[in-house]
Structures are given as C-alpha cells and as structure tokens.
Amino acid sequence: MEITLLFQIAVIGIITSVLNTILRQANKDEFGQAVTLIGVTIIMARVLIEIGDLFQTIRTMFQF
Amino acid sequence: MDLITVIGICICAVLLSIVLKQYKPEFSFLLSLTTGIIIIILIVSRMTVIIEAFNSIAAKADTRLLHLDVILKIISLGLIAEFAVKLCKDAGESAIAGQIELSAKVIILVLAVPLILLVLDTVLQLVPK
Numbered sequence: 001m002e003i004t005l006l007f008q009i010a011v012i013g014i015i016t017s018v019l020n021t022i023l024r025q026a027n028k029d030e031f032g033q034a035v036t037l038i039g040v041t042i043i044m045a046r047v048l049i050e051i052g053d054l055f056q057t058i059r060t061m062f063q064f
Numbered sequence: 065m066d067l068i069t070v071i072g073i074c075i076c077a078v079l080l081s082i083v084l085k086q087y088k089p090e091f092s093f094l095l096s097l098t099t100g101i102i103i104i105i106l107i108v109s110r111m112t113v114i115i116e117a118f119n120s121i122a123a124k125a126d127t128r129l130l131h132l133d134v135i136l137k138i139i140s141l142g143l144i145a146e147f148a149v150k151l152c153k154d155a156g157e158s159a160i161a162g163q164i165e166l167s168a169k170v171i172i173l174v175l176a177v178p179l180i181l182l183v184l185d186t187v188l189q190l191v192p193k
Contacts, residue, residue: 002102003073009095010080017087036088043094050101061108061115062140063133 005046012039070103093155100147108143131179138172 016039020032058064077099081092115136122132145168152161 002106003076005098005102006073006077006080006095009091009098010084013084013088013091013095016091020087036090039088040090040094043091047094047098047101050098054101054105057105057108058140058144061111062136063115064137064140 005050008046009043012043015039070106073102074099093151096154097151100151104143104147131182134175134179138175141168141172141175 016036019035023029023032023035077095081095084092084095118132118136145164148164149161149168152158152164
C-alpha cells in the first residue's frame with residue numbers, strides 16, 4: 001500500500017546514484033546529471049499526486 | 065491503522081532516508097515529504113470521531129455561537145503549516161520555514177477575528193453599565 005511508494009523512491013534514488021558512478025567511470029558526467037534530473041522529476045510528479053490526495057482528504061475531513 | 069503501523073512506516077522511511085542521504089540528498093528530502101503526507105492522510109482519516117463529537121455538540125448548542133467551521137479550518141491550517149515548517153527546517157531552509165510560519169499565523173488570525181470579536185462582545189455584555 002503506501003509503503004511501496006517509499007520503496008519506489010528509495011529504489012529510484014539508488015539506481016540514479018549507481019548510474020551516476022557508472023557514467024562517471026565512462027567520463028560522461030553530463031548524462032549522469034541528466035539521469036538525476038529525470039529521477040527527481042519522476043518522483044516529484046508522483047509526490048504531487050500524493051499532495052493532491054492529502055489536500056483532498058483534508059478538505060473532505062474538515063468540511064472546507 | 066494503529067500506532068505500531070505508523071511507527072513501522074516511519075522507521076523504514078528514516079532508514080531509507082539515511083541510505084539516500086549519502087548518495088542523493090534530494091531524494092531523502094522527497095522521501096521525508098512523502099512519509100509525512102502518508103502519515104497525515106492515515107491519521108486525519110482517524111479524526112472523524114472527534115469531528116462527529118464536535119458536530120453533535122454544535123447541533124445541540126446554537127451553531128452561530130460555536131463557529132465550528134472556523135475552528136475546524138484553523139485546526140487543519142495549523143496541521144498542514146506545522147508539517148511544512150518542520151519539513152523545510154529538516155531540509156536546512158529555516159528562512160523559508162519562517163515565511164511559512166508567518167503566513168500561517170496571519171491567515172489563522174484573519175480567520176479568528178470574528179471569534180475574538182464575539183468573545184469581547186459577550187464579555188462587554190457581562191460588565192454592568
């Protein structure tokens with residue numbers, strides 16, 4: 001349920017860091033930054049949906 | 065969804081955040097953000113009992129006096145603002161946290177003004193002329 005979301009974020013974070021080190025070996029650092037950006041945007045989109053859920057719950061709960 | 069589950073989720077999140085902090089600090093911030101959101105969603109859904117009790121009291125008494133909706137709105141604003149402030153402080157941005165705190169206080173005060181006036185009016189009525 002919600003815990004999977006946490007694990008998704010952790011997995012994406014670790015994958016991007018591993019990719020970064022690999023790309024650094026192949027001295028292509030700019031791709032590494034690109035990978036990090038992509039990872040952050042993916043998780044940001046996912047988190048924005050959660051924030052929408054949060055505000056919806058607050059709205060219905062406190063009869064805004 | 066009792067306390068044990070919440071503690072379990074939070075401990076896992078803290079562990080993951082520590083792991084992520086060495087490699088990618090930005091992901092640890094996103095992780096703490098999502099954990100906070102998940103916990104608030106879980107706990108707020110448990111508050112229905114309290115709000116039902118409020119409503120039953122308001123139904124008996126004169127709801128105009130109780131201003132129940134203003135109180136509930138202030139509670140929820142405080143909840144969210146406090147979460148955002150702690151989150152920003154966690155990420156090291158205490159200046160931004162201060163701005164959130166300031167705006168939350170202003171908005172809550174604006175909401176509370178009619179209540180304050182009501183209390184003052186009732187007090188003035190009690191004072192003998």
